[in-house]
Amino acid sequence: MNNRSRSHAIVSNFVSVHPHETSPLLHASSCFFFILSAYFMVLPLRDDGAISLGLSNLPSLFVGSLALTLVAAPVSTLIFSSPNLSKGKALVLIHRFFSISLVIFFTLWQFSSPGFSLSTWKGPVALSSTTDEGAGVVIDHPSPSTPTGGKEYGWFFVSVRVGLFLWVALLNLITISSTWARVIDVMDSESGSRLFGFIGAGATLGQLFGSLFATLMAWLGPLLLLFAALFLELAAQSSKGINQDLSNFPEELSPIRQIDPDQQKDSDGKTEPAVSSPTSATSAVKPQLWAILDGLWLILSSTYLLYVCLFLWLSAVVSSFFYFQKVTVIAMAVSSSTDRRKLFAQINSFIAVFILAGQLTLTGRILAVAGITVAICSTPLVALSNLVVVAVWPTWVAVAISETLRKVVTYVVTRPGRELLFTVVSQDEKYKAKLCIDVIVQRLGDATAAGMFKLLFGSLNGKISTVSLYALPVCVLWIFTAFHLGRRQAQLALHKKFDSGDHIS
16 A cells, blocks of 8 residues: 555656556556567567568558558457457457567577578577678669579568568557557546546657667667567556556546446456446447448548548658658668668667657647647648758768657647547547548558659659659648648637537538
8 A cells, every 4th residue: 555655646746646547557658668668679670671671672561561450450459349358358468469479570580581590500699690691682673582692582581571560560550559448448538638648658768768779789680579579578467457446546536437337357357347438339339340430431421530531641651751761761871780770779769769858848838839730730841841851961861860850740749739630529530530540541641652652762763862852742732731620620629619519520
């Protein structure tokens, strides 16, 4: 009890939290810390593995990621909403499943590395250096089997690198969305408005820690997969505590979620209330697979939501376009596999530091003073200027600075403003349409950017400066869409005070 009181006293210095909310808050924040740490540990390895397959094949990996997401996301939501499995247990199993999968990928990576054999293996350091020497960079070759230097990679090497690229993208989507689904079940809108910022800070700290770890330990190579697997297991353990803590629950305070008479057992065998999310009335009748289809219908019947989709689709297109630029420039500038991994991790570290500082000092003030229109127009304007900079100065330094500035503005200013776009729609539109947007619209943007970059990169003979100029019209359209959407949201927010209608059209 003393430990709980001490924890509450410490946490209450940073966020307004009730005693019964402290335990789920800390477990949710630590869970996101471990997830993001694991993700950013393996991200440089994933990107470097994709480079070794050839830059001309990189867009195809994004198309594959779209296909895999469309198949896996509905399956995971069906498992997560299964009536035979409590959500607490389902979340633990999801994290543990991905943890074990990374161990498997570590084994496959080892055996697929050039020059590897059981009789000559002398340990992880020797293997890492062997992998670096054998993995070349392909700039213009259409086949991933013919790297620089005349060597040929077999189907096993190619399959493992392709598989890891697709799997890490899926891991990021499934683990984060499933954890948020559990958090939303436990917390209502009132507690969420107070506590989600603290939870998000845990995710940002995870990005920073994972990136710094990958920077300092870049020489470990594929061994980073094992560290990431360990952190995902820690995330699984932390997720067990994302439930209601009724031991400190005062009667005068509303609970995090009203308790259902139907009680479930969590993964530790303790009684766990069968809590419900804002969409529980629908989810109890139909699986979330149908919620995606319902969300698609709601989007098509609402002009406002169609503009939201256009805004987020353009955001995904530009974001993925910058990713292709970053990978291409770094692949051309840095020949060593270890140095590439280290540089990727360093860029991620700088981004995380500035994002965390901005979230703690600027986010709330900017939204309060500037408003939603300025907030959601900020990133498109920065992206437009970044494209011009990269077109004039196509070096890895320019790419690193541009990527840092764009992502900091995105997460500190535009992302919070983006969430405000859903405050003027009904509950069904907010949750079902948002689910559809997260699963389909963003991945379609990734795939569109992949097609654009592959076409332009091939037809322009790999000239990054010229490729950047062709993306300028997309940014201009994004700016106009953001401006119109921000003005429209402000109008609807004003009308909502006098209109109690459920559907925005």
